Every structure is written in structure tokens, then in C-alpha cells.
Amino acid sequence: MNSNSGTDTTEQEVLSEQLRIVFSQLTNLSLGNLLGTVILILLYHGRIQPPLLWGWTSANLLLVVVFTPLLVWRYRLSSPVATPRRWIRAVSWLSFLRACVWGALPLVFYLPGRIEYQLVNFIFVLVGVSMALLLSAPCRPIFFAIVPPILAPVTILFLFEGGSIRLALAAGSLFYGFMLYRMFHRLHAILLQNIGLKHEKSALAEQLVIQKNAAEEANAAKSRFLATASHDLRQPLHAQTLFVEELAHRIQGADERLILEKLQKSMTDMRQLFNELLDISRLDAQAVETRPAVFSLFDLLADVLPEYTAEAQSKNLQIRLTGSHACVRSDRQLLTRVIRNLLSNAVRYTDNGRILVGCRRRDGRLRLEIHDTGPGIPEQEQERIFHEFYRLERPDSRARHGLGLGLSIVRRLGELLECRVQVHSVPGHGSCFSLDIPCAPCEENPAASRSSEPDRGDVGGRCILVIDDDRDILDGMTVLLTRWTCNVATARSEAEALEKLAGGLVPHAIIADYRLAQAHTGTGVVMALRTRLGRELPGIIVTGDAGQDAQRAAHAAGLELLHKPVNPAQLRTLLSYVLSDNYEPPAKYATTPP
Numbered sequence: 132m133n134s135n136s137g138t139d140t141t142e143q144e145v146l147s148e149q150l151r152i153v154f155s156q157l158t159n160l161s162l163g164n165l166l167g168t169v170i171l172i173l174l175y176h177g178r179i180q181p182p183l184l185w186g187w188t189s190a191n192l193l194l195v196v197v198f199t200p201l202l203v204w205r206y207r208l209s210s211p212v213a214t215p216r217r218w219i220r221a222v223s224w225l226s227f228l229r230a231c232v233w234g235a236l237p238l239v240f241y242l243p244g245r246i247e248y249q250l251v252n253f254i255f256v257l258v259g260v261s262m263a264l265l266l267s268a269p270c271r272p273i274f275f276a277i278v279p280p281i282l283a284p285v286t287i288l289f290l291f292e293g294g295s296i297r298l299a300l301a302a303g304s305l306f307y308g309f310m311l312y313r314m315f316h317r318l319h320a321i322l323l324q325n326i327g328l329k330h331e332k333s334a335l336a337e338q339l340v341i342q343k344n345a346a347e348e349a350n351a352a353k354s355r356f357l358a359t360a361s362h363d364l365r366q367p368l369h370a371q372t373l374f375v376e377e378l379a380h381r382i383q384g385a386d387e388r389l390i391l392e393k394l395q396k397s398m399t400d401m402r403q404l405f406n407e408l409l410d411i412s413r414l415d416a417q418a419v420e421t422r423p424a425v426f427s428l429f430d431l432l433a434d435v436l437p438e439y440t441a442e443a444q445s446k447n448l449q450i451r452l453t454g455s456h457a458c459v460r461s462d463r464q465l466l467t468r469v470i471r472n473l474l475s476n477a478v479r480y481t482d483n484g485r486i487l488v489g490c491r492r493r494d495g496r497l498r499l500e501i502h503d504t505g506p507g508i509p510e511q512e513q514e515r516i517f518h519e520f521y522r523l524e525r526p527d528s529r530a531r532h533g534l535g536l537g538l539s540i541v542r543r544l545g546e547l548l549e550c551r552v553q554v555h556s557v558p559g560h561g562s563c564f565s566l567d568i569p570c571a572p573c574e575e576n577p578a579a580s581r582s583s584e585p586d587r588g589d590v591g592g593r594c595i596l597v598i599d600d601d602r603d604i605l606d607g608m609t610v611l612l613t614r615w616t617c618n619v620a621t622a623r624s625e626a627e628a629l630e631k632l633a634g635g636l637v638p639h640a641i642i643a644d645y646r647l648a649q650a651h652t653g654t655g656v657v658m659a660l661r662t663r664l665g666r667e668l669p670g671i672i673v674t675g676d677a678g679q680d681a682q683r684a685a686h687a688a689g690l691e692l693l694h695k696p697v698n699p700a701q702l703r704t705l706l707s708y709v710l711s712d713n714y715e716p717p718a719k720y721a722t723t724p725p
Contacts, residue, residue, distance in 0.1 A: 146215035148326045149269040153222055154206055157199060163262055164195050164229070167255060174251065175240055187239045191232045198225060223276040226263070230280035233259045237285040246296065249288075253300060256285050257307065264315060269322050274315050282308045369675070369695040372398060373607025376699040377614060402696050414543050420682075421462040421547060425571045428490050428497055429456045431463065435470055436488065439478050448481055454490035459497050460571035461548050469544050469552075472537045473501050473564050481505040484561070492570065499566040507558035516554070517542040590707050591616035596631065596638035598622045598656055599673075600648040608642065611699060624648060625656040632663050640709050641670035642702075645681040654684040669709045669716070673697055689716030 168191055175184055202225055206218060237252040263277040282304055289301035375391070375398060382391055432452055443450050459466075477486050484504025490497050508516060508523065515521050519539045545552040545566060556562035595617045597608045605621045612619045620636055622628035624647065641660065643653030657670050667689065674681040675695040685692040691705055708714055 145323070145326050145330065146219065148329070149322075150206075150215055150218050150222075152269040152322070153273065154203060157203055157222075160262055161195050161199050164191070164259075167259070168192070168195075171236075171240070171255065175248075178242065178248075179240055183239050187232065187235065191229075194225065194229050194232060198228075219270055219272060222270070223272045226273050227276040227280060230263070230277040234281040234284045237288050241288070249297075250300075253285055253304075256281055260308075260311065264311060264318070269319070271319060274312075274319075278308060278311060278315075367603070369673075369697060370601070370603040370607045372402070372696045372699065373604070373611050377607070377610045398696075402698070414540070414547075419465070419544075419547060421465060423460050423462055425458050425460050425574055426463055427456055427573065428459045428499065428568065429454060431467060432470070432488055432490070432499075435467060435474065438471070439474050442478050443486065446478070446482060448478065448483070449485035450478075450488070451485065452488050454488075455492060455497065457490075457492060457497050458571050458573035459568040461550070461568055465544050465548060466550075466568070469541050469548075469550075469566065470499070470501075472541050473566075476537065477501055477503040477505070477562075477564075481561075493567065495570055496567040497570050499568060500563055501565075502561065502563045504561040507560055508554065508556040508562055509558055510556075513554050513556060517552075590703065590710060592618070593639040593710055594618040594620065594637065595706070596620045596622065596628065596636065596641045596660075598624075598628055598641065598643040598647070598653060600624065600644065604644065611702075615703065625651055625659055628656060628660060629663060632660065637664070638668065640706065641668060642706075643670060643672055645672050645674035645676060645684070652684060654681075654688045654690060657690060658688055667716070669714060671702075671705060671709060686717045691717060 168188060172184065172188060202221060233256065236255060237249065240248070240252055242248045260278055260281045263281070264274075286301050286304040286308075289297040289304065375395060379391060379395065382388055429452075432454075436450060436452055440450060474486075474488070481503045482505070486504075487502040488500070489502075490499045492498075512523060516523060517538050519536060521539075542552050549569065551567045553565045553567075554562060555565070590612075595612050597605060597612070597619060598621075599605050599608070600623050602623075605623070609619045609621060620631055620638065622631055641657055643656055645653045647653060647656065653672050653674075657668065657672075661668050669690075671691045671693060672681060672685040673693050673695060682692055691709060693702065693705065
């Protein structure tokens with residue numbers, strides 16, 4: 132039943148398209164009809180009896196000037212798609228009446244013995260039936276409603292009158308009708324084929340739109356899932372990170388230390404995978420905002436490179452930095468993510484030799500280049516490595532490292548920062564990844580001064596209030612901060628935190644989860660505590676959310692932001708800066724928090 136319904140719907144649409152073509156021709160044919168009528172009146176006025184002349188003219192004008200416009204008007208007001216066959220019948224009957232009027236022309240305008248006038252009538256009949264071919268080509272019933280009524284009378288007249296000339300004209304009329312039918316048959320088939328192709332293309336276009344929308348919805352659903360599940364997935368990993376960090380300072384045995392190091396590496400890899408998934412979901416959801424600032428690229432590289440020195444030295448790799456101290460205008464934190472990703476790949480896939488990091492001016496931009504002496508990348512793979520979930524096939528275990536998202540994130544962040552990312556590589560001789568960054572005049576600005584390595588002051592003896600509705604997180608943070616010789620107080624809600632203040636607690640800083648129970652947020656709790664204390668209490672918001680809500684809320688409240696699972700070393704560095712004398716809240720500078 133569904134199949135038949137679909138077939139009927141297609142047939143209805145084809146008939147409707149045929150009707151549309153027919154009605155688009157009616158007006159032009161009517162104008163030609165009127166012109167022919169005027170010529171006939173001028174030609175036969177005074178030569179035939181007035182009742183015949185004006186009777187034929189009135190009948191013709193009634194059909195052309197009254198009934199045809201009325202039918203067109205009704206067609207445009209109605210919904211012909213629902214009942215196309217009824218409209219085809221209506222046009223066929225109107226065409227039949229008009230054909231009868233023009234078919235009667237040789238009889239009404241007959242002048243005995245005047246072959247020249249009979250030839251004129253014959254020419255008008257042939258012209259009329261030829262013009263009718265344009266109208267009838269889309270629909271077969273209209274052709275048979277027009278052609279026989281026009282040609283039959285003049286053919287019969289010539290046959291009855293006799294004579295070689297008239298018999299030849301009668302034969303010519305029959306032959307012309309036959310050829311006209313053949314032309315109609317071919318034209319009709321071509322029109323139907325074109326209409327069918329048009330509907331097929333339309334159906335394919337609709338299917339393409341449906342599939343495109345489905346793909347976009349699936350992609351959006353993936354991003355929504357990652358964004359929604361991110362917090363719940365990161366909570367236990369965040370707690371594990373805190374407890375494993377504490378174990379690292381308690382376990383002394385060599386065998387146990389080896390196991391612990393493997394556990395730490397696994398958790399580091401898992402944290403990296405989570406960060407990549409988070410970045411992809413944020414990019415897909417267009418939830419990454421750029422906050423451009425002017426800073427020295429060389430200084431940024433000098434801050435980032437030490438993070439990879441230890442791993443490079445363990446592989447006997449040399450890392451060298453060279454280049455210009457020129458300034459660029461970009462989002463420092465997003466650009467740092469790109470550089471870290473490229474440096475991480477260079478160190479991971481280079482077994483011997485060196486890694487050279489340099490920058491130089493080029494066409495109004497500063498080109499950053501990272502050269503390595505690794506295995507290189509085949510030419511046919513150099514574009515594919517930037518595709519999501521694509522990994523090079525390598526003979527060693529490094530081929531299984533990661534999800535194949537790192538370079539995809541690099542490319543997409545580069546587009547967001549308006550920086551072109553390129554790769555040049557020769558297998559067996561190494562690779563060079565380059566990044567073209569817009570230059571800018573160096574200037575003294577808060578973003579540049581703050582973005583340098585923060586003061587790593589001691590956090591010992593400071594009172595830190597930790598707010599989180601997850602007991603495991605509170606326990607892990609308590610153990611970690613206590614080992615840093617901090618005085619730790621914990622709370623699971625805003626009410627509990629306010630009770631601590633009422634009991635005399637005066638914290639130096641707050642570490643709060645963004646998403647708390649009962650739809651409360653960490654930023655809201657910090658604002659309430661600031662109001663109670665009457666001063667701007669510094670703090671750090673920790674979140675597992677993928678969207679921009681937590682970041683915007685933290686910036687608006689002048690708070691720092693970290694994403695779960697938090698690296699303890701990163702937390703200590705940021706906490707020491709928050710507690711330092713030269714600390715400037717995020718609201719005072721234009722960079723995205725790490």
C-alpha cells in the first residue's frame with residue numbers, strides 16, 4: 132500500500148507539472164489567436180455575410196477572452212496538485228471548443244470558386260494546428276482534442292469539392308496530421324522524460340537535505356553527549372588523579388614505584404584522551420571563544436619547551452629554540468594548546484637526533500616551525516593526518532597511542548585563530564610543521580605580563596576552602612592540599628560553606644566545583660562568600676563541563692578555571708599564583724583560562 136501510495140503521489144506530481152506547462156502556454160496562444168482573428172476580419176470584411184463573420188468572431192472571442200482567462204484564474208486559485216486529471220479534462224474540453232471554432236473557419240469563410248481564399252483558410256488552419264502543438268505537447272488528451280477537429284473539416288471540404296489541386300491539398304492535410312502526430316509523440320516523450328528527471332533530482336535533493344540534517348543532528352547529538360557526559364565521566368578520573376598523586380609520595384618500594392609509574396602514565400594518557408574529546412566536542416558545538424592579545428611568541432615558547440625537556444633527555448634528544456622576539460596577536464592559551472600538541476608529537480615520534488623550534492617573519496606574519504628528525508610522513512598521508520580519528524600505521528606501539536584527534540584539533544584551532552597549519556616531510560629524514568601567526572607591534576599590556584610563568588610561591592600555611600558535592604573529590608583534595616602543608620576546610624554546599632565562615636573560618640582562597648547539587652554553581656557560592664566576608668576572595672573553579680558557561684561565569688566573577696581531571700602540578704602552580712602578591716583576576720585581562 133505504501134509503495135502504491137508513493138507511486139500515486141509521483142504520478143500526481145508529474146500530471147501537475149504537465150498542467151503547469153499547459154497553462155503557461157495558454158496566454159501566448161490566446162494572443163496569437165486574437166492576432167489571427169483581427170487579420171481574418173480585415174481580410175473577409177465585406178466579402179462574406181456579416182452574420183457569419185461576426186458570429187464566428189463572437190464565438191471565438193467568447194472562448195479566448197472570457198472562458199480561457201476564467202479557467203486560468205480558477206487554476207491559479209485552486210490546488211491542482213490534488214486533482215490534476217479534472218483540470219486536464221477541463222483544458223481538453225476548452226481546447227476542443229476552440230478547435231471546433233477554428234476547424235469551422237474553411238466552412239464559414241468559404242468563397243465558392245476562389246481557390247486563393249481557400250488556400251488562405253488552409254494556411255490559417257495549419258498555423259493554428261501548429262501553434263496548438265505547443266499547448267498539447269505535455270498532455271496527450273489535449274492533442275486529440277485539438278488536431279482532429281481543426282484538420283478534419285478542411286480535409287473533408289477538399290475531398291468533396293474534388294479536383295487535382297484540392298485532392299492534393301486533402302492528401303497534404305492528412306500527411307501533415309500524421310507528421311504532426313509523430314512530432315507530438317517525440318516531443319511528448321521528451322517532456323515526460325524531463326519532468327521525470329526534474330522530480331528525480333528534486334527527490335534526490337530532498338533526500339540529500341534529509342541525510343545532511345540527519346548527519347548534522349547525529350554530530351550534534353555526539354557533541355551534546357560528550358558535553359553532558361563530560362562532567363560525570365571526569366569526576367571519578369579527577370578523584371583518582373588526586374589519590375594517585377598522594378600515593379606517589381607514600382610508596383617507597385622499587386617494585387611498587389614501577390607499578391605506580393605505569394598507573395600514572397595510564398592516567399596521563401586517559402587525561403589526554405579526555406581533553407581531546409572535550410576539545411572536539413567544544414569545537415563541534417562552536418563553544419570555543421578566542422580572546423586575542425599581543426604577546427611575544429619567543430617568550431611563550433621559552434615557557435612551554437621546559438615541559439618536554441625531561442622526556443627528550445630520556446631519549447637523548449636535543450631541543451633547541453631559536454628565532455625572533457617579535458610579537459603576535461592571537462589567543463595565547465589556544466595557541467599554547469596547538470604548540471604543545473605539535474611538540475608532544477615531535478618528542479614522541481623522534482627516537483634520535485634533535486628537535487629545532489624557531490620563528491621568523493614572513494609576509495606580515497610570524498612563521499613558527501617545529502623541525503624533527505623522526506621517521507617522517509609519506510606524501511599521500513600528509514593531508515589525512517589532519518582528519519579526525521586518523522592515525523598513521525607504524526610498526527611500533529606508538530601507532531596505537533591516542534585517538535587520532537590531536538592534529539585534527541591543531542588544524543581546527545589554527546583555522547579558529549586564522550593561522551595556517553602546514554606540514555612538510557620526507558620519509559626517513561624527519562618532518563616540519565609550520566604555523567603562520569599574525570604579527571603585531573609589541574606593547575606593554577596586562578595580558579603579556581600575566582601570561583609569563585607565574586610566581587611559584589609557597590602555598591604552605593594558607594587556608595584553602597574546598598567546595599564540592601562529591602565526597603571522594605573532597606577527600607582527595609584534602610589529602611593533596613594537606614601534603615602541601617595547607618590548612619584545608621571542606622564544604623559540600625553553599626549553606627555548609629557559610630556555616631564555616633560563621634564559625635570563624637577566614638580562607639585565603641577557594642577551590643570550588645562549578646556544578647554543585649540543587650542546581651547551584653561554584654561561582655554563585657564564591658560570590659555569596661565574598662558578600663559575607665566583604666572582600667574579593669580569590670578562587671579557582673574546577674569543572675568537567677565542555678561548554679562555555681563555566682568559563683564565562685568564572686571570568687565574570689574574576690575566578691580562574693581548570694578542567695577536570697586536574698593535573699596536581701598545574702593546580703599548585705595556579706594556586707600559588709592566585710595567592711601571590713602580583714595576582715590579577717581574569718576580568719582584568721583578555722585571555723582564555725587554561
